[in-house]
Amino acid sequence: MNTITDQERKAYLMNKADEQTAYLKRAADHLISRIYNGTDETDILQRVITQAELPPAVELGDLRPFHWQLEFPEVFFREDAPGFDAFVGNPPFVGGRRIRESMGDSYRELLYHVYPGSSGNADYSAFFFLRCYQQLHNGGTLGLIATNTIAQGDTRATGLEAIARQAGTIYAATNNQPWPGEAAVVIDVVHVHKGKYSGESVLDGHPVSHITPLLDVGEAPIPYVLASNANKSFQGSVVVGMGFILEPEEAQALINKDPRNADVLFPYLNGEDLNSRPDQSPSRWIINFFDWPLEKAEEYPDCMAIVREKVYPVRAEVNREAHRRYWWHYGDKRLELYRTIAPLSRVLAVALTSKYLSCAFTSSNTIYSHACGVFAYEKNGIFALLQNTLHEVWTRKYASSMGQTLRYTPSDVFETFPFPVDLSGLESIGETYHTTRQAIMLTRQEGLTSTYNRFHNPDERADDIAYLRDLHIEMDHAVAAAYGWDDLALDHGFHTTAQGVRFTVSASARRELLSRLLRLNHARYAEEVTAGLHIKGGKGKKKSAVQTSVAQSDGFPDQVDQVDMFEDNLPHQKRML
Numbered sequence: 001m002n003t004i005t006d007q008e009r010k011a012y013l014m015n016k017a018d019e020q021t022a023y024l025k026r027a028a029d030h031l032i033s034r035i036y037n038g039t040d041e042t043d044i045l046q047r048v049i050t051q052a053e054l055p056p057a058v059e060l061g062d063l064r065p066f067h068w069q070l071e072f073p074e075v076f077f078r079e080d081a082p083g084f085d086a087f088v089g090n091p092p093f094v095g096g097r098r099i100r101e102s103m104g105d106s107y108r109e110l111l112y113h114v115y116p117g118s119s120g121n122a123d124y125s126a127f128f129f130l131r132c133y134q135q136l137h138n139g140g141t142l143g144l145i146a147t148n149t150i151a152q153g154d155t156r157a158t159g160l161e162a163i164a165r166q167a168g169t170i171y172a173a174t175n176n177q178p179w180p181g182e183a184a185v186v187i188d189v190v191h192v193h194k195g196k197y198s199g200e201s202v203l204d205g206h207p208v209s210h211i212t213p214l215l216d217v218g219e220a221p222i223p224y225v226l227a228s229n230a231n232k233s234f235q236g237s238v239v240v241g242m243g244f245i246l247e248p249e250e251a252q253a254l255i256n257k258d259p260r261n262a263d264v265l266f267p268y269l270n271g272e273d274l275n276s277r278p279d280q281s282p283s284r285w286i287i288n289f290f291d292w293p294l295e296k297a298e299e300y301p302d303c304m305a306i307v308r309e310k311v312y313p314v315r316a317e318v319n320r321e322a323h324r325r326y327w328w329h330y331g332d333k334r335l336e337l338y339r340t341i342a343p344l345s346r347v348l349a350v351a352l353t354s355k356y357l358s359c360a361f362t363s364s365n366t367i368y369s370h371a372c373g374v375f376a377y378e379k380n381g382i383f384a385l386l387q388n389t390l391h392e393v394w395t396r397k398y399a400s401s402m403g404q405t406l407r408y409t410p411s412d413v414f415e416t417f418p419f420p421v422d423l424s425g426l427e428s429i430g431e432t433y434h435t436t437r438q439a440i441m442l443t444r445q446e447g448l449t450s451t452y453n454r455f456h457n458p459d460e461r462a463d464d465i466a467y468l469r470d471l472h473i474e475m476d477h478a479v480a481a482a483y484g485w486d487d488l489a490l491d492h493g494f495h496t497t498a499q500g501v502r503f504t505v506s507a508s509a510r511r512e513l514l515s516r517l518l519r520l521n522h523a524r525y526a527e528e529v530t531a532g533l534h535i536k537g538g539k540g541k542k543k544s545a546v547q548t549s550v551a552q553s554d555g556f557p558d559q560v561d562q563v564d565m566f567e568d569n570l571p572h573q574k575r576m577l
Contacts, residue, residue, distance in 0.1 A: 021070045032065045068135060083137030090145040091128035093185070096121040096154065097238075104319040117162075119154035121409075126150065126159030129192075133163050136194040141171075143191045148176050150188050151215040152400035153412045160190070160213035161222070169197035170211040175204055176498075186404075188215060214397075223398065223416035223518060224525035227533040231340060232376050233410035235352065236269075236368030240323055240331030243310025244287045251285035254302055264288055264300050269362060271351035271371030276447040279438075280349075280360045286367050289328050291335060297328050304328070337368070340376045348375040348383060352408045356456075357392045358448040359383065361434065373410050381423035384430030388479045389472075389490075389505050391417060393513050396498070404499055418520040420482035429478045433471045440464045456502045458494045469503055476505065483520075488512060 069076040076082045096119065100108045111118060115130055125146045132142045149155045160170065172191035179185040193199075201208050208217045239245070245268060246254075254261040268286035277283065287307055289297040298304050307328050315327035323331050341347050341364040350359040350373045359375070361383065368374050375386065385391060394417055400407040441451055443464070454460045455468060473492045480488060491506035505513070528534055 017073070021073075025067060025070055028067045028070065029065050081137035081139065083140055084135050085137065085140050087132040087136070087140075087142040087144070089128070089132075091125040093147045094124035096123060099124055100320055101318070105321055115158070115162075118158045121154035122158035123147065123149050123155040126155045129159040129190075130162060133166070133168055133192060133194060138195040140194050141191060142194075143172075143189070145187055145189050148186045148188050149400055150190060151175070151213065152407075153398075153409045155400075156213050160192075160215075163192060164213050167195055169193045169195075170201075170213070170215070171197055171199060172202045173204070173211055173215045175215050186401075190215070223521040225411070225415045226418065226521070226524055227528045228419070228524070229415045229417065231336070233414040234334060234337035234340070234374045234376070235410065236337070236370050236372040236374060237330045237334045238332040238370040239286070240318070241307075241311035241314050241327075243307060243314065244330070246285045246287065246306075248283075248285055258302060261300060261302055264297075264303050266365070266367040267363070268367050268369065269349065269372060270369035271353060274349055274351045274360065274362070274372060275354055275358065275449045278441040278445050278447055280362055280448070282366060288330070288367055291329060291333055294328060332370070334368075337374055337376075341374065344376065344378045346378045348377055348386060349373065350375075350386075350408055354406055354408075355404075355449055356452040357387075357395050357406060357408065358452060359386050360438075360448065373408055373414075375414065379423075379427065380430030380434060381426035382430075383434055384426040384475050385419065385423065385479060385482075387430075387433065387475070389476045390479050390483075390513055390517065392504075393510050394517055397514055416521055418517060418524050420479070420484075422482060425482055426475075426478055429471070429475045433468075433475050436471060437468060440468060456494075456500075458501060458503075472503075483516070485513075485516065488516075 072084075075084055094102065099111070100120075108120065111127060115127060118127070123146075125144075129142070129144060129146070129150070132144065136142060150159060164170070169192065170190060171193050172189075174189040177187050177189065179187050201211050203211050203215070203217065210217060213222075246265070251265045254265060264287055265285055266288050267282035268284045269280075269282040270284075273283050274280050287303045289300075289303075289307070297307075312327050315323055318324060320331075344364045346361045347364045348359045349362045349368065350357070352371055352373050361378070364378075375382065377383075395406065395408060395413050398412050398416065399409050400412070437451065441447060444451070446454075451465075451468075454462070454465045455472075469492075473490075476490055476492070480486065480490065488509060489506075490509045492504070493506070494501055494503055495506055497504065497507075497510075504510070525534075
């Protein structure tokens with residue numbers, strides 16, 4: 001029982017401990033400041049060693065360093081098992097890119113320093129998992145609540161996969177539970193044991209043999225990135241500044257005023273346009289100065305005046321230094337995307353966040369928003385492959401999600417997806433399916449989402465939708481045949497899935513397709529390793545999915561930080577509205 005005397009004794013001991021550790025805490029603050037500010041810490045280390053005097057204060061903005069070993073010496077300096085017995089909690093949920101936006105470049109770079117190989121796309125909660133795991137003693141446990149992204153994509157690779165590689169064992173987990181409060185958030189509850197574990201594992205309330213970082217019981221759950229899929233899938237531009245964007249009438253007026261303005265004005269397609277407009281056409285236009293120096297951009301004074309007025313004030317206040325410095329550029333321009341698709345007449349695009357996996361052909365003479373994924377293909381066979389159920393099964397397994405909403409991540413889905421060797425047999429069905437679907441949307445004046453709402457509704461019996469289902473069955477069988485899997489019964493119909501009732505293949509067929517695709521992915525990767533395609537410095541080098549997804553990037557090439565001054569990024573074609 002704690003008495004007043006006990007409390008006074010604890011306060012006395014705490015004060016004595018603070019006095020004895022004050023110098024070390026100041027030294028530790030200075031070490032953190034040197035790392036955070038990008039300067040050399042050698043001088044501070046020397047001062048600590050020689051007990052030299054330290055400056056009295058450290059400037060770290062709003063950050064307050066917390067030195068675990070100095071705050072809890074009784075935990076970390078015990079001889080039997082240094083570290084905490086357990087952690088429980090509910091870490092904050094902050095999307096990977098928003099870490100930079102809300103905390104600044106320096107903080108994100110500090111995370112890279114502390115957690116080498118972490119992904120710029122990983123949710124903030126992944127770092128809490130890592131920190132808690134590091135601070136456990138061998139045999140300790142943690143139990144944390146996170147959004148369901150903890151088991152998905154870059155967040156999984158940065159957090160749970162890294163813990164698994166450090167001999168951590170997920171011994172209990174609950175998937176996809178609604179948040180008990182008012183927020184519309186879907187959560188996972190994850191329990192991890194540090195070190196060897198010999199107890200029972202429980203997944204969603206049921207005993208299982210083991211639990212993977214995907215929070216399932218798959219035998220070999222992680223696919224590899226394939227070198228053969230490199231440089232074919234991209235995310236659109238992260239504009240950072242609504243002042244770049246124009247209504248069609250504004251763009252037309254600028255071109256009428258000076259036809260040269262067409263050099264820097266493009267149709268601008270976002271995910272909503274792609275999913276809701278019957279023809280998937282862009283609803284707005286955008287000013288694009290590529291990666292030009294300011295002097296060249298100012299050769300277009302009408303467009304530059306708009307950007308200077310509407311974008312510059314916003315960029316002057318953002319945390320990211322490169323965005324402030326190159327304020328007339330997009331935040332992330334995706335130059336490689338536009339260089340790759342420039343020779344093509346059309347490309348396939350997909351809304352990265354959507355209810356359904358729906359891709360469509362769009363004009364390559366377009367600026368794509370960050371909400372769009374772009375595949376550098378113009379043939380119908382690739383459309384058939386990416387729109388069919390086999391690709392969707394793979395996507396639903398390895399993509400991320402927001403609740404029940406799909407978040408297509410090209411690095412986790414497309415770059416790992418094993419293509420059939422020969423796609424020639426898919427050209428005809430791909431063209432028929434795409435043109436039929438397009439005709440349905442134009443006739444009904446409905447977009448992709450509305451069309452697939454009908455497609456997956458058991459009560460929808462309209463002839464055009466029934467025909468589209470028949471074509472989808474034909475397309476699925478054609479794709480399965482391209483893999484040589486004619487033996488597999490797909491059993492199309494209305495089946496219950498994690499996303500609700502869908503017109504798709506049976507649950508057993510989905511499991512078998514996923515298993516075969518995963519085995520094929522591993523076989524292809526092994527072939528590429530043998531061919532030297534994954535050797536450091538080798539031609540066509542690619543990393544495994546785990547390695548790629550934890551690379552120190554924002555998931556896609558970040559061209560703003562190292563600006564290349566090219567003047568011929570795209571053909572300066574005259575564009576008609």
